[in-house]
Amino acid sequence: MQFQGQIRKMITENGQPIQYYLNLSHDLININQLIHKKIKIRHSGYECMNCSSDEKIFRMGFCKKCFFESPYASDTIIRPELSTAHLGIAERDLAVEQEIQLQPHIVYLAYTGDVKVGVTRESQVPTRWIDQGATFALAIAKTDNRYEAGMIEVALKAHLPDKTNWRKMLQDDFEDDLDLLDFRNKVAEYFPDDFRKFSMDNGNVVKLDYPYQAPEKITSFTLDKNPEFEGILTGIKGQYLQFEGGHFINVRAHEGYVATLEIMKNNPSIS
Numbered sequence: 001m002q003f004q005g006q007i008r009k010m011i012t013e014n015g016q017p018i019q020y021y022l023n024l025s026h027d028l029i030n031i032n033q034l035i036h037k038k039i040k041i042r043h044s045g046y047e048c049m050n051c052s053s054d055e056k057i058f059r060m061g062f063c064k065k066c067f068f069e070s071p072y073a074s075d076t077i078i079r080p081e082l083s084t085a086h087l088g089i090a091e092r093d094l095a096v097e098q099e100i101q102l103q104p105h106i107v108y109l110a111y112t113g114d115v116k117v118g119v120t121r122e123s124q125v126p127t128r129w130i131d132q133g134a135t136f137a138l139a140i141a142k143t144d145n146r147y148e149a150g151m152i153e154v155a156l157k158a159h160l161p162d163k164t165n166w167r168k169m170l171q172d173d174f175e176d177d178l179d180l181l182d183f184r185n186k187v188a189e190y191f192p193d194d195f196r197k198f199s200m201d202n203g204n205v206v207k208l209d210y211p212y213q214a215p216e217k218i219t220s221f222t223l224d225k226n227p228e229f230e231g232i233l234t235g236i237k238g239q240y241l242q243f244e245g246g247h248f249i250n251v252r253a254h255e256g257y258v259a260t261l262e263i264m265k266n267n268p269s270i271s
């Protein structure tokens with residue numbers, strides 16, 4: 001069986017375990033069903049997520065031109081505290097920025113091998129947590145817009161990491177309960193005074209269950225270095241596919257790549 005198309009980040013459905021769907025040009029393939037099967041991924045080109053050009057992908061699924069011009073790749077996507085739509089000031093395209101920024105946002109703590117702080121639109125909970133490979137997450141503030149959430153994050157990241165260390169995330173097999181509520185109480189004092197009113201003390205710790213077991217060693221590959229990869233799928237965590245031998249590919253980092261996915265017949269020489 002073979003599928004071909006533009007890679008988009010995997011679609012997820014929270015459950016026990018989380019269900020993952022590979023998104024190839026909007027054809028969804030349930031990947032949990034492919035665990036223990038041999039699959040082959042072959043890179044065949046590019047298709048920008050914004051303009052569909054076949055230029056090489058520069059970053060975040062965009063060609064170079066779109067990365068520097070599209071409002072969907074602007075600085076405030078990565079740095080919410082720079083948001084200005086609430087002041088009516090455009091960065092690249094005010095209408096798009098108002099739509100993205102002027103909606104409820106959540107500041108959260110997530111355990112991804114370390115406890116980190118992050119910001120997301122409320123509508124992206126728990127998707128954002130799953131994409132990062134968090135095993136536990138807790139909403140700690142709810143704001144009216146992206147700027148306010150960004151300001152809280154900036155204050156907290158002086159005390160906590162705000163980036164996911166992918167290797168730690170993949171190495172982690174945290175089984176016991178981690179007390180994120182205790183962390184929340186510790187960081188509460190770091191909220192800027194003007195933003196204290198947004199803090200939430202009624203959030204519940206969410207535990208996320210991945211079809212995954214950490215291997216002994218972890219190596220990652222990209223389709224740039226390895227345009228054709230064949231292996232037995234053994235698990236999924238965050239946006240990573242895990243293959244036998246501890247080989248990983250970050251699907252999200254390949255958004256905009258065009259690829260073929262082939263599900264191989266079971267080879268009797270492989271047990």
Ligand SMILES: [Zn+2]
Pocket residue numbers: 048049050051052053062063064065066067
């Ligand atoms: Zn483009």
